[in-house]
Amino acid sequence: MIDPAVSWIAAIAASLIFAASAIMKLRDLELFESAVINYRILPRFLAKLFARLIPIVELGGALALVWPAARAAGAAIILFLLVIFTLGIAINLMRGRYDVDCGCFGPALRQTLSWWLVLRNAALAALAAILLLRPNGRTLTMLDNFTIVCGVITILLIYASINYVFANLPRLREIGARYA
Amino acid sequence: MLEALLISQIVLWVLVVALAVTVLALLRQIGVLHERITPMGALTLDRGPKEGEPAPVFDLPDLLGRGTVRVGGPRDGGRSLLVMFVAPTCPVCKKLLPIIRSVARSESDWLETVLASDGDLEEQRRFVKSYKLDDFPYVLSAELGMTYRIGKLPYGLLIDGAGVIRAKGLINTREHLESLMQAKQMGVASIQEYLKLGRTGANGGTAAAAAEKPTK
Numbered sequence: 042m043i044d045p046a047v048s049w050i051a052a053i054a055a056s057l058i059f060a061a062s063a064i065m066k067l068r069d070l071e072l073f074e075s076a077v078i079n080y081r082i083l084p085r086f087l088a089k090l091f092a093r094l095i096p097i098v099e100l101g102g103a104l105a106l107v108w109p110a111a112r113a114a115g116a117a118i119i120l121f122l123l124v125i126f127t128l129g130i131a132i133n134l135m136r137g138r139y140d141v142d143c144g145c146f147g148p149a150l151r152q153t154l155s156w157w158l159v160l161r162n163a164a165l166a167a168l169a170a171i172l173l174l175r176p177n178g179r180t181l182t183m184l185d186n187f188t189i190v191c192g193v194i195t196i197l198l199i200y201a202s203i204n205y206v207f208a209n210l211p212r213l214r215e216i217g218a219r220y221a
Numbered sequence: 222m223l224e225a226l227l228i229s230q231i232v233l234w235v236l237v238v239a240l241a242v243t244v245l246a247l248l249r250q251i252g253v254l255h256e257r258i259t260p261m262g263a264l265t266l267d268r269g270p271k272e273g274e275p276a277p278v279f280d281l282p283d284l285l286g287r288g289t290v291r292v293g294g295p296r297d298g299g300r301s302l303l304v305m306f307v308a309p310t311c312p313v314c315k316k317l318l319p320i321i322r323s324v325a326r327s328e329s330d331w332l333e334t335v336l337a338s339d340g341d342l343e344e345q346r347r348f349v350k351s352y353k354l355d356d357f358p359y360v361l362s363a364e365l366g367m368t369y370r371i372g373k374l375p376y377g378l379l380i381d382g383a384g385v386i387r388a389k390g391l392i393n394t395r396e397h398l399e400s401l402m403q404a405k406q407m408g409v410a411s412i413q414e415y416l417k418l419g420r421t422g423a424n425g426g427t428a429a430a431a432a433e434k435p436t437k
Contacts, residue, residue: 075312140373142312184227191234198241205248212255 045176046185050192052106055168057193058200059103059119062145066096076144080129098122106172116172123169127162130154152207161203168196269370272388276380277368281337281360284345290335290358292365292380299382301405303334305392306366306376309348310340313393314375318352320395325357328402339363377401 066073074092077083083091099122105115133141134154143152152158181189270277276293283290292304305321307314325334335358338345342361349359369378369389377392379401388404390397 072312072316075315079310079312144312184230187231187234191238194238195241198238198245202241202245202248205245205252209248209251209255216255216258 042177043171043174045179045181046188046192048112048172048174048176049181049189050196051168051171052112053189053193054196054200055116055119055165055172056103056106057197058165059099059106059122063096063099063103066092066099066144070096073144076142079141080133080144081138082129082132095122109176112172113175116169119169120166120173123162123166127159127166130158130162134159152204153211155207155210157207157210161207269368269389270386272386274386275384276378276386278384279362279365279368281362281365284342284349284359284361285355287358290360292335292337292360294384296333296382296384301332301382301387302380303332303401304337304365304378304380305334306337306369306371306374306378308338308340308374309344311374315352317375317392317394317398318354320398322356324395324398324402332402335360337362337365339366379405381405 070092073096074089077092077095078085078088080088082088098118102115102118102122105111105118108115130143134156139154141154143154143158145152145158278291278293280289280291282288292302296302303325305317307318321334321336325332336354337360338348339361345359345361349355369376373391375392377388377390377398378386379388381387388401390401392398392401
C-alpha cells in the first residue's frame with residue numbers, strides 16, 4: 042500500500058519520461074536500429090525486430106501508467122524494459138566497449154555507455170517499483186493536487202538536468218585530455 | 222498552525238521548482254559552453270599527423286576493385302582530398318552518409334571524396350551495397366586509421382592539393398563537415414587554433430573580438 046499522491050507523482054513523471062523516450066526512438070527508428078545492432082548482442086534480424094518493437098511496447102507501458110486500473114501492469118512492462126536495457130549496457134561495459142552509442146536519445150545528445158547510465162536506470166526502476174504498489178484509498182485534496190503537479194515538474198527537471206550532466210561528462214574529459 | 226504548515230508547504234514547493242529550473246538552466250549553459258569551445262569537428266585530438274604537416278602517403282586498393290587510391294601526396298590539378306572514416310557499426314556514420322554525398326557533389330570542383338574504413342570484408346561489401354556508396358572510392362586499411370590515430374567515428378580528414386593536412390576532426394553533423402571546409406579556407410587548423418592565434422597575437426583584444434564573427 043502506498044499513498045495515492047505519491048503514486049500519482051511517480052506515475053505521471055514515469056509516464057512522461059518513457060513516452061518521450063519512446064517518441065524519440067520512433068522519430069529516428071533508423072538510428073535506434075543501428076544502435077541496437079551495435080550493442081552486438083542480438084543477431085541482425087532479431088535486432089531489427091527488437092528495435093521496431095521496443096518503442097511501441099515502451100509507449101504502451103507509459104500510457105498504461107496514468108490509467109489507475111492498468112498502472113501495475115504498465116509498471117511491470119517498464120521494469121522489464123529497464124532490465125533489458127541495463128543488461129545490454131552492462132554486458133557491453135564488461136566487454137570493455139565504452140565508446141558504444143547508447144541509443145537513448147537522438148544524434149544531438151550523443152551519449153556513450155558508462156556505469157552512470159546503469160545507476161540512472163536503477164533510479165528509474167525505483168520510480169517504477171513504487172507503481173507496483175496499490176494506492177490506499179485516501180481521498181485527494183486540493184493541496185494533494187498541488188503537491189502532485191509540483192512533484193512531477195521537479196522530477197522532470199531533475200531528470201533533464203541529470204541527462205545534461207551525462208552528456209557533458211565525456212566532453213569535459215576531452216577538454217582535460219587536450220590541455221593536460 | 223495548520224494554515225501555517227499549508228503556506229510553508231506551498232512556498233517550499235514553489236522554491237523547489239524554481240531551484241530545479243535554475244539547475245537545469247545552469248547545466249544547459251555548461252552544454253552550450255562545451256559546444257562553443259569545441260565546435261571544430263567537435264574535437265581535434267592532438268594525436269597523429271598534425272595540421273600543416275605533409276600527409277603520409279598511402280596507396281590503397283579500392284574495395285570494389287577499381288584500381289588504387291592514393292591518400293596523401295601532391296594531386297593532379299591541385300584538388301583537395303576529403304577522407305571520411307566511417308564504419309558499418311557506427312550509427313551516426315549512416316546518418317551522415319547523405320550529407321557527405323551532398324557536400325561531395327556541391328564541392329566537387331575543388332574536392333575529391335574518399336571513404337575509408339577497416340574490418341570484415343563481407344560486412345563492408347554489404348554496407349557499400351545497402352547504402353549505395355559505389356560512387357565513392359572506398360578503401361579498407363587498418364594502417365591508415367592507426368597512422369591518423371582515429372579513435373571515434375565518423376572522422377574527417379582534409380588534405381590539400383599539395384598533400385598537406387589542412388583540417389581534421391570528429392564529424393557528427395553537417396555543420397562539423399562544413400567547418401572542416403571553412404578551416405581550410407581560413408588557413409587555420411581549427412577554431413581552437415584560431416582563438417589561440419588571436420590571444421597570443423599583438424592585438425589580443427581586437428583579435429578575440431574578431432573571432433566572434435570570423436570572415437570567410
